[in-house]
Amino acid sequence: MKKLIYTAAISAALIVTPFSAITGGNESVVEAAYVNPFTDVKETNSHAHSIVSLYNEGIVTGVTRTTYQPGKEATRGDAALYLANALGLNSVAVKNPGFQDVPTTSKYYQAVAALKEADIVGGYGTESRPNATLTRA
Secondary structure (H helix, E strand, C coil): CHHHHHHHHHHHHHHHHHHHCHHHCCHHHHHHHCCCCCCCCCCCCCCHHHHHHHHHCCCCCCCCCCCCCCCCCCEHHHHHHHHHHHHCCCCCCCCCCCCCCCCCCCCCHHHHHHHHHCCCCCCECCECCCCCECCCC
């Protein structure tokens, strides 16, 4: 049940967030909040507004400060970061989930640990497989 609620919450966040800037009603605020730091996400990209909106909401990050690489496959670690950010999970004082492939020095550690602590992810025994690409299954 908990996973169903979180799944619904993240789905709603991913659907509603791109429209939040549009429906704010104050165009000057929308323009100020819509900052595109990515040189590879052009306005002509069909997903540009969603990518930049999610970036501005603090949900997604780029591969570097100035590149997003929209054609690159996302990994389980990337998804963990996005989910933890979207759900606003406390990822600072988290219990070590014990995944051998997610050391405390990993950029995914805090997000994976927070999701595991919230019982949203379970991993594969002693592994989280943060570098595995996502599938729709």
